[in-house]
Amino acid sequence: MTISGDNSSNLIAIAKKTRQAALKLAVLSTEAKNQAIEAIAQALESAKEEILQANVADCQVAAKEGIAKPLYKRLQLDEHKLRDAIAGVRDVGKLPDPVGAVQIHRELDTGLILKRIACPLGVLGIIFEARPEAAIQIVSLAIKSGNGVILKGGKEAIRSCEAIVKAIKQGLSQTAVNPDAVQLLTTREETLELLKLDKYVDLIIPRGSNSFVRFVQENTRIPVLGHADGICHLCIDKAADIDKAIAITVDAKIQYPAACNAIETLLIHADIAPKILPKIAESLQAQNVELRGDERTRKILNNIPAATEEDWETEYSDLILSIKIVDSLEEAIAHINDYGSKHTDAIVTEDEEAAKTFLALVNAAGVYHNCSTRFADGFRYGFGAEVGISTQQMPPRGPVGLEGLVTYKYQVTGDGHIVANYTGADAKSFTHKNLI
Numbered sequence: 001m002t003i004s005g006d007n008s009s010n011l012i013a014i015a016k017k018t019r020q021a022a023l024k025l026a027v028l029s030t031e032a033k034n035q036a037i038e039a040i041a042q043a044l045e046s047a048k049e050e051i052l053q054a055n056v057a058d059c060q061v062a063a064k065e066g067i068a069k070p071l072y073k074r075l076q077l078d079e080h081k082l083r084d085a086i087a088g089v090r091d092v093g094k095l096p097d098p099v100g101a102v103q104i105h106r107e108l109d110t111g112l113i114l115k116r117i118a119c120p121l122g123v124l125g126i127i128f129e130a131r132p133e134a135a136i137q138i139v140s141l142a143i144k145s146g147n148g149v150i151l152k153g154g155k156e157a158i159r160s161c162e163a164i165v166k167a168i169k170q171g172l173s174q175t176a177v178n179p180d181a182v183q184l185l186t187t188r189e190e191t192l193e194l195l196k197l198d199k200y201v202d203l204i205i206p207r208g209s210n211s212f213v214r215f216v217q218e219n220t221r222i223p224v225l226g227h228a229d230g231i232c233h234l235c236i237d238k239a240a241d242i243d244k245a246i247a248i249t250v251d252a253k254i255q256y257p258a259a260c261n262a263i264e265t266l267l268i269h270a271d272i273a274p275k276i277l278p279k280i281a282e283s284l285q286a287q288n289v290e291l292r293g294d295e296r297t298r299k300i301l302n303n304i305p306a307a308t309e310e311d312w313e314t315e316y317s318d319l320i321l322s323i324k325i326v327d328s329l330e331e332a333i334a335h336i337n338d339y340g341s342k343h344t345d346a347i348v349t350e351d352e353e354a355a356k357t358f359l360a361l362v363n364a365a366g367v368y369h370n371c372s373t374r375f376a377d378g379f380r381y382g383f384g385a386e387v388g389i390s391t392q393q394m395p396p397r398g399p400v401g402l403e404g405l406v407t408y409k410y411q412v413t414g415d416g417h418i419v420a421n422y423t424g425a426d427a428k429s430f431t432h433k434n435l436i
Contacts, residue, residue: 011193014183015150015200018123021181022148026120028176030097036143036175037093043171044086044136047163051082054159055132062156070258070317071209074130075156084379085133089140092384098402099146105436109428111415113435118406120146122202125194126387127152127216129208132160137378137385138205139168139182144384145405150201152185152194154208162186195220205388205400210315225400227391229341230260230315232373235332235358237349238269242276244370245348246283251372252346254287258317260389261344261366261376265312266323267332273325274300289319296325312339329354333361340364342391344376344398365391365398 025033044051055077062075104116124147128134135151142149153161161184169179185194194201198221206216210229217224234252236245252263268277277300281291292307307322312335314322326332336345344366347358355369366376376399378386383401390397396404422428 008193008196011185011190012197012200015123015197017180018148018150018183019200021178022120022123022146025143025148025177025181026099026122026146028146030099032176033097033144033146034093036172036177037089037140039171039175040136040140040143040168041086041089041093041171043167044082044089044164047167047170048079048082051160051163051167052077052079054163055157058132058157058159065156067156071130071156073256073258075132075160077132077160081133085136085385088137088379088385091379091382092140092144092402095144095384095402097144098406102436103408105434107433107435108412108430109417109422110431112417113413115411115413116408117411118408121405121407123148123150123200124387124405125150125152125197125201125204125222127191127194127204127206127208129154129212130157131207132157132164134207135161135164135184136168138387139165141385141387141402141405143177143181145402147405148181148183150183150185150194152191155186155188158186192219195222198222207388225388225390225392225396225404227260227341227343227389229391230262230317230343230389231265231313231339231341232261232263232343232376233265233267233332233336233340233345234263234373235267235326235329235336235345235347236269236272236276237329237332237347237351237354237358238271239351239354240269240272240276240348241350241370242272242279245276246280248346248348248370248372249280250283250287252374253284253289253321254319255372255374257319259374260315260317261373262317263346263373264314264316264320264322265335265339266321267326267335268297268323269329269332270296270325270327273297277301277323284321287319289321291321291323293323294325297323315341329357333358337361337363342393343389344368344373346371346373365389 101118106114126138165184172179204222204224206213206226213226291304311322342364345362345364346368359367378399378401386399
């Protein structure tokens with residue numbers, strides 16, 4: 001069901017329906033959930049033309065309204081993107097079911113058994129800008145992890161999201177999963193009301209610009225999982241292989257510059273900068289990347305503008321890259337930890353000790369050695385898909401898949417056991433024997 005308007009009582013009613021559907025979903029078998037996931041994939045394939053036409057309409061309207069280029073790129077959903085998203089749905093179906101996993105199985109005493117069991121969170125509120133295929137990823141992960149989900153796509157993607165959710169609900173209607181487990185909101189007013197539903201929604205996951213995520217974080221009492229910035233770095237060490245460094249730099253910047261895991265700052269060791277910088281600049285400028293540099297970089301590349309303090313703090317999401325020359329690995333790490341957003345940072349080096357130092361000391365959800373930051377993605381990690389990327393210090397961090405969508409409960413089974421027998425002068429002792 002698609003909701004419109006700002007009637008908070010109507011939204012509460014919908015949230016209650018979602019929670020009721022989620023309670024039933026939480027106890028479904030893995031087989032039943034996998035059947036629902038396959039039904040979603042088939043329904044999306046059947047509705048392919050309708051979904052793509054809806055996206056074309058969204059893109060046409062957005063272009064007329066002057067949407068920002070990075071946001072427009074996220075909005076576009078072509079046949080290849082849709083195909084990959086559907087493949088991701090099926091990949092989720094193949095993953096182990098996280099619900100019901102026994103994390104701890106321990107005998108406290110004879111006949112007194114403790115288990116820690118993974119269980120769904122409940123109802124997820126997912127608010128995302130532009131990228132309509134996010135709805136597909138999110139729903140498949142929510143169903144597999146036993147959670148209901150309330151989706152709120154950006155206004156620029158409204159037609160695409162409606163077509164996608166319509167197909168998903170049609171698919172679910174033929175399965176054991178109640179279609180009420182998936183809801184779609186369409187107005188800004190509903191977003192504000194959703195953020196107030198701490199009684200019915202267990203987790204908010206925002207996906208979008210840093211200002212958008214911060215707005216969500218500052219306007220709800222519901223726990224929020226997300227990242228406000230994607231300021232990613234690539235460090236080229238003095239022991240870097242030049243060919244690797246150039247290929248990784250180009251990929252990490254231009255493969256999809258609007259992505260939150262594209263690099264925004266390049267740090268190059270002074271010992272290698274005169275040799276590698278002109279080659280990197282040539283490769284990047286051939287791809288229309290605008291380069292900005294610190295004073296020492298501009299002495300080597302004297303035709304580029306100066307990078308300012310603001311540049312080190314900016315997520316461009318565009319074909320712009322700031323470059324800084326550093327005198328040591330320690331200086332590079334300090335810069336990343338000062339200006340980075342704890343998303344994904346990488347080093348190119350053939351020095352294993354330098355790599356170990358970088359991986360240990362850079363404070364980010366993803367730290368990479370000799371590969372592109374663009375690998376920071378749930379699908380590429382083998383999660384099937386992701387509901388978002390978390391840069392918070394507490395887990396889950398990085399791309400959030402199924403494991404990030406379950407919590408746990410402690411189950412204790414006894415046979416008339418009472419605590420009084422374990423206190424006092426003749427207190428019994430606990431055995432605390434692990435059974436798994």
